[in-house]
Amino acid sequence: MSGSRILLQVTGSIAAFKAAALASMLVDGGFEVQCVSREGGVRFIGEASLEGLTGRPVLTGMFERGRALDHIHLVDETDLLLLYPATANHITRLRAGLADDLIGCLFLANNFRKPYWVAPAMNSNMFAHPAVTEALATLDEWGCRILPTGEGRLACGTVGYGRLLEPAAVLELIREELE
Numbered sequence: 489m490s491g492s493r494i495l496l497q498v499t500g501s502i503a504a505f506k507a508a509a510l511a512s513m514l515v516d517g518g519f520e521v522q523c524v525s526r527e528g529g530v531r532f533i534g535e536a537s538l539e540g541l542t543g544r545p546v547l548t549g550m551f552e553r554g555r556a557l558d559h560i561h562l563v564d565e566t567d568l569l570l571l572y573p574a575t576a577n578h579i580t581r582l583r584a585g586l587a588d589d590l591i592g593c594l595f596l597a598n599n600f601r602k603p604y605w606v607a608p609a610m611n612s613n614m615f616a617h618p619a620v621t622e623a624l625a626t627l628d629e630w631g632c633r634i635l636p637t638g639e640g641r642l643a644c645g646t647v648g649y650g651r652l653l654e655p656a657a658v659l660e661l662i663r664e665e666l667e
Contacts, residue, residue, distance in 0.1 A: 491518060491520065492519050492520070492568070492662075492666045493519070493520045493522070493566050493567045493568075494514055494519050494520070494521050494522070494567065494662065495522050495524060495562055495563075495566040495568070495569045495594065496510065496511055496521055496523045496570055496572060497524045497525070497569065497570065497571045497572070497594065498524070498533070498538070498572065498573070499525075499526045499571065499574060499577070500526050500575060500577075501573040501609045501610070501652070503609040503652040504573060505533055506572070506573065506654070507523075507533065507538070507572050508538060508541060510572060510658055510659065511523060511538060511541045511542050513655055513656065514659065514662070515543070517659060517663070519662070521541075521542040521544070522544050522547070522562065523538040523539075523542055523547070524547045524548070524562070524591060524594065525546050525547070526548070526578070526589060526591060527548065535548070547562075549589075549590060550589065550593060559593035559594050559596075559597045560597050562594060563594060563597045563601065563602060566602055567602065567603075567666060568603045568662060568666060569594065569598055569602060569603065569605065570604075570658070570662075571591065571604075571605065571606045572607040572652070572658065573607060573608070574608050574609060575609065575610060576608075576610045576614045576617070576619075576620045579606065579608060579620055579627070582595050582627060582632075583622075583623035583626045600631040600632075603633060603665060604632045605633045605635055606627055606632050606633070606634050607635040607652060607653050607658065608620075608624065608634070608635070608637050608652070609637070609650065609651070609652035610650045611646065611650055612646060612647075612648030612649050615637065615648075615649055615650040616649075635653050635658065635661070637649050637650050637651055637652065637653065639651065
């Protein structure tokens with residue numbers, strides 16, 4: 489629904505540019521968007537892009553002055569948490585319960601009170617690796633919604649599964665969930 493709050497979490501994938509497109513579409517659709525990014529995510533698209541599109545500063549760390557409890561407050565104020573793109577690294581980190589970054593802390597602080605969606609994006613060999621497939625299965629069992637990947641040409645030049653779901657498709661799923 490318009491006015492719903494989305495916590496868009498961006499990891500370090502070449503597909504991170506799609507997070508900027510999704511943020512723009514969400515804001516245009518009347519959603520409030522707060523971006524959280526790993527260092528790798530902002531290396532690919534830059535904090536200024538996400539801040540300019542959402543009108544809010546991008547949160548990147550747990551220890552910024554005045555923000556020590558963000559991992560609690562952000563979850564309380566959010567209607568849906570979305571990890572987009574979700575790299576193999578971060579998918580396996582979530583499964584392990586690692587909370588040494590803001591995304592990990594948000595995941596644990598949420599404890600499935602709010603919808604938590606994971607949108608994988610990676611090379612097809614990585615996507616098929618047992619560590620990733622088992623982590624995705626566990627996250628699904630815990631209550632995460634695992635979004636499908638597309639099949640096609642990947643950034644590495646190979647063709648296969650692992651393409652990040654397109655922003656327009658994610659927007660439609662979010663509308664269905666929250667409206």
